[in-house]
Amino acid sequence: MNNPWWRDAVVYEIYVRSFADASGDGVGDLAGVRSRLPYLAELGVDAIWLTPFYPSPMADGGYDVADYRDVDPLFGTLADFDAMVAEAHALGLRVLVDIVPNHSSSAHPWFQAALAAEPGSPERARYIFVDGGELPPNNWQSTFSGPAWTRAPDGQWYLHLFAPEQPDFNWRDPDVQADFLETLRFWLDRGVDGFRIDVAMGLFKAEGLPDTPPEDQAFRAESPIWGRPEVHEVYREWRKVLDSYPGERMAVGEVWTDSAEDLARYVRPDELQQSFNFAWLQAPWSATAFRTVIEDTLGTVPSPTWVLSNHDVVRHRTRYGEADPGTGLRRANAALLTMLALPGSAYLYQGEELGLPEVKDIPPEARQDPIFHRSRGTLTGRDGCRVPLPWSGAEPPYGFAAPGVRPWLPQPAEWAELSAERQTGDPGSTLEFYRRALALRRALVPSLPDDITWLDGADTEDALFFARGGLICAINCGLGPVRLPPHSEVLIATAPAEADVRTGVLPPDAAAWLRA
Template identity: 75%
Template sequence: MERTPWWHDAVVYEIYVRSFADASGDGVGDLPGVRSRLPYLAELGVDAIWLTPFYPSPMADGGYDVADYRDVDPLFGSLADFDALVADAHALGLRLMVDIVPNHSSSAHPWFRKALEAPRGSHERDRYMFRDPAPSDGGSAGREPNNWVSVFGGPAWTKTPDGQWYLHLFAPEQPDFNWRDPEVRREFVDILRFWLDRGVDGFRIDVAMGLIKAEGLPDTEPGFGAKSPIWSQPEVHDIYREWRRVLDEYPGVRAAVGEVWTDSPEDLALYVRHDELHQSFNFAWLEAPWSATAFRKVIDETLTAVPAPTWVLSNHDVVRHPTRYGEGSLDPAAGLARGCAAFLAMLALPGSAYLYQGEELGLSEVKDLPPESRQDPIFARSKGELLGRDGCRVPIPWSGAAPPYGFGPGGSWLPQPADWAGLTAERQAADPSSTLSFYRRALATRRSLRGTLPDTMAWLEAPGDALFFTRGKLICVINCGEEPVRLPPHDQVVISSGPCDGTDLPPDTAAWLLTE
């Protein structure tokens, strides 16, 4: 019997499938490619993997526009490839989670195509958010139903040929479902069961706070708070209570983690009550600047409000954290040093940690992608004013001295930098001083301490812009300042993210210390 559920303190590795490994040679990552690299992930020392969407899709938003929730897009392989991937992952001791996209479908989904063909007021349209236009200032109908804007920029409404409008909080190719329709709820319960029956260990839920919209769809102001008519409506929790009952029916422990953007940890905590989701992403940690004060505030607020915390520094939607931490620094290497220090501190905290592919290689954001190669709808909808998320999605380098660096037998769907030869997994695996080797040591050290540390922590007094905290016999120290700081009393330095003489901790460095 497991001491605690596997997700409680798991390290989960996010795989952006399109950019991980390409077995077919078409320049796009796929499920057989992922399968071929499972031994690498097992050796890295993670407990689980999370796959971004691989379902049939027109790819208007990298697969987050799903046309069929019960199949694999030929671009990524087949259901047989998926089944083989699950089997191999489990054989290596890796859990496997898949992305579920319940807020919206693709405009190519059969339901939406039928909705466009159906008349106003039909059941086919009730599955989505179709609305009549609002009166214009002149008194005649014609305007969008309200002032909501798309997360990707521009209005959140598109007009249909018969004069109605449909809601899309993201791209026009991603119409929002109407989660007040019972058929939508039944459909997604069936989708969950389809993948649970194939052996998945859980789900990452996209836009988990957005499924229910306020009655009447009133105008809104920016923000994710409880007052928004778009996000975190009370009825959304009924959906996750139903999903939790489904997950609990299956043998073993099947888990769900929500992508929940909120304005407060208290609101975040509502999603992880005992009968709802198991976890919810803690984006406050990701958004915190390089500052001991900021880190401590996030840690205190999170551990006070959330019973099963998660910690994450990067994902497929944000600028990679070494780049974020390095902005404004005079030292070009500072971003990576800080990234490694934040990673080590994150692993020491109670709860689970989520990693994003390539961070173990020290990859930074690719900012100079040519405009013609960019595929993120944010770039197109902003007419190039916003670069979008392609810079963190560049296929990762595996081997060799030139692109595509072993990504696959062909090229890569986004161009890789010409100076990544020194960052390949092959090169770094042979270098004990590399970022990859550090990640492997850190994850192995964390695993060796699993079960010996309490789920609580306590602060120690720390000088300057540093943090010192304890979890039982473990002391974690991180120096966000510009000067070395004296280490607290200890018996052993177990691991550090940079040089550490056992007496002082240099700037931009973290370390784990043990006391007898």
């Protein structure tokens, strides 16, 4: 029996605001996405995931949703969305869209009605309003810094685990549950292939909203704030909706947790098809750390996923080589080759195929992330990984928008060397490496098993060798070269290691695929 499409898919995250601007306002949009779909098909991905494009005041980049069943004029229209989906499907690309169930925008009609209604009213029951005095009802802190509570004009407090403009829904209210089922059907009827669920381990909070020690307020399994067991019944209902549509519709959850066992609870035959495996993203550059994550994941989590970067974290090129961008790029490509060899699906973040680093010198007045503003600049926030892509040309906006249009975040001058146009056709570029690796993976995956075997032979604990059927993957995280398994054919290797690999040696900060 063939695996469903998502089981081994390569999914490309599009941060819509920063991908491509067709309207000329300096902000990416759906028409811009559509214009670049042939690039993604040529890159070799199987699906795209779009960050929120719904009507929103943009207090948190669109993750503060005011209407879950429409398109913000900033990004286009529903007709633009439909045309983009049709084009993607014509190119063989599946389409996932973000859904944000933990909270809405404070501009959502429901929340405006709640503010206008009295305490105890049905309108307020859709959110978490609590009586209190001059101090917040408990000690919970927002993940964006500061208290997780804001006081309404009549004295009640409402909960927002993120920005005050993002009030948390009360998922014990039947109106909330029913409305999100309608939202799922709305987008499924328009042809989407699935959903990425924002803050999927959120939704429910412990009854009584107890004070919680600061160390227990981090993302973890079954805290009073995150990972409540009631959330699983919601996803059982969502799975019924997904299964009622043809074409293997699916959902992947953004689940931040502290154990593979808890992660696996979200990926069951009657719940979500996948959940992000953030342990891989969080692992340091270490063969030991990588092996631990691989073993924990493959031994525990069904339908595993692998991801190195997204719109919420520092780009992995910078994480792996803060002091030396060249080292960071070599390590980033080695980690990419390793994760593409593993069973399961891989999620890429836009721009990683260009080798983009984190942008750190964004002026304070240009920053837009609420984390930066709520922390009064003590936390830089996530703008550095969200800078618009460089497509072409020698100066900003690098083809992201029309010449002379200023992008919503400034692009660095050195990105001229990293544009898609500059890298296309250069066999030593990151872009062409990604294209080769993804094409090879697509050719090999149908014949590969869903498990791996660790191989002996690495003469140091800083290197890993594993086999997946006839494919051997080797990665060297150490400071010196390691000898590769003998009598192997080199399929692909990270630059600039390929010449050494063909002599049987894997240099530091490198990876290779071999065939015995």
